Amino acid sequence: xxxxxxxGEFVARGRSESCSVIDMHGHYGPFWGIYLPKPYADGMLxxxxxxxxxxxxCSSHSALVDQExxxxxMAEVVKQHPGRFYGYRVVNPNYPxxxxxxxxxxxxxxxxxxxxxxxxQHSYPLTGEGYVPALQYAEAHRLVxxxxxxxxxxxxxxxxxxxxxxxYPQVTLxxxxxxxxxxxxxxxxxxxxxxxxxxxxxxxxxxxxxxxxVKEVGSQKVLFGTDLPxxxxxxxxxxxxFSRITDEDRHNILHRNAERLMAPFRATxxxx
Numbered sequence: 001x002x003x004x005x006x007x008g009e010f011v012a013r014g015r016s017e018s019c020s021v022i023d024m025h026g027h028y029g030p031f032w033g034i035y036l037p038k039p040y041a042d043g044m045l046x047x048x049x050x051x052x053x054x055x056x057x058c059s060s061h062s063a064l065v066d067q068e069x070x071x072x073x074m075a076e077v078v079k080q081h082p083g084r085f086y087g088y089r090v091v092n093p094n095y096p097x098x099x100x101x102x103x104x105x106x107x108x109x110x111x112x113x114x115x116x117x118x119x120x121q122h123s124y125p126l127t128g129e130g131y132v133p134a135l136q137y138a139e140a141h142r143l144v145x146x147x148x149x150x151x152x153x154x155x156x157x158x159x160x161x162x163x164x165x166x167x168y169p170q171v172t173l174x175x176x177x178x179x180x181x182x183x184x185x186x187x188x189x190x191x192x193x194x195x196x197x198x199x200x201x202x203x204x205x206x207x208x209x210x211x212x213x214v215k216e217v218g219s220q221k222v223l224f225g226t227d228l229p230x231x232x233x234x235x236x237x238x239x240x241x242f243s244r245i246t247d248e249d250r251h252n253i254l255h256r257n258a259e260r261l262m263a264p265f266r267a268t269x270x271x272x
Contacts, residue, residue, distance in 0.1 A: 002241075004241060004242075006018070006241055006251075007242060010051075010237060010241050011241075014051060014234065015050070015051050015052030016052055019254055020054045020254070020255040021051070021052050021233070021237060021254045022053070022054060022056075022057075022224065022254070022255045022258035022262070023053050023056040023057065023224060024057050024174060024199065024223045024225050025174070025176055025199050025225025025226065025227060026056040026057060026225075026227070026228040026229075027059060027060070027061050027227065027228070027229065027230065028041075028058045028059070028077055029070075036229050036230065041081060041085065043229065044228060045081070045084060047228060047229065047233060048228070048233065051234045051237055052237075053228075055084055056085060057086040057087065057088060057113055057262075058077070058085055058086070058087060058088065059090050059146070060073050060074040063089075063090035064090060064121055067090055067091060067095070068098065068102065070090060071087075071089050071105070075108075075111075079110075085111070086111050086112065087109065087112040088112065088115055088116035088146050089102055089103075089106055089116065090115070090116045090118070091103065091115055091131070091134045093117075093130020093131050094122055096129075099130065099134065100133050103115075103133050103137050106137065113143065113261075113262065113265050114138050114144035114145050114146070114171075114172075115138060115143065116147075117134075117145060117146070118148045119148060119155035120153055120155050120156055121148065122155075125154065125160060126147060126155065126156045126160045126161065126163075135167075135171060136168075142170050142171075142172075142264070143171065143172070144172045144174065145171050145172070145173050146176055146199070147176055148176045149176055149178070149179045150177060150181070150182075151179050151180050151183075157185070158179035158185035158188070159189070161173065161186075161189055161196065162188070162193060165189065165193040165195050166193060168195075169193075169194075172197065173193070173195055174223060175189065175190070175198055176201060177199060177202045177203055178200070178209075178213070180202055183209070183212070186198065187217050191216070191217055196221075197221050197222070198217060198221055198223065199225045200225050200236060200239075200240070201225035201227050204235075204236045204240070210239060210243035210245065211244040214243075214249050219245065219249035219257075220252055220257060224253050224254050237254070240253055
């Protein structure tokens, strides 16, 4: 029997008044080849409000193809919905001149935590030269980088994430999807590198994995993420609520860790 107060609140009301939720891995806009029913701000806010997600940190889908247009689109959403949407600026290493411009433009927009990398989508290794300008900037300004990662990927497997984390110790590196499927290497990276965090996006679907993360890495190194608008946040929240962990762990995962990482970006002006 689950004795969690938070689980009881979510089951009874679909949300909790005593536990905020912050989603550190969202997207914005439609995606080619698939139907997403609520890909824009109003629909995403409906989903967030229904289950008590106070804020989502997003990157634009379109920025994966057109960095400038997609990042500009994300900046407008963040501007229109302050405190509800925060942003990651996407850089595409296959177009280094444009990527360098996106790094230079970073200070223009408030409400951004750092950069989003998708090495698998761009078929470009995380350790490659194309990511260096963004990583150097993030290192100098102590920014957050959310990188896609997947088990045994030649572009963004957990061992590559660890290599980058060791080169850039001032960058908070979120391992998107927690190196899905290559769990031991992902957990080792999070244990060995103080700047590496695990991300629940997609991983929460694996039975028992959240409890294992907490046992092997600690709940202070696990961040809540959903891939919204791809998936219903209730599913992800339920996975946290019904994992064999404590309510203290649930608070860490659902909001406290994110609040700690986001605090500098909420409280101080953009670094120039």
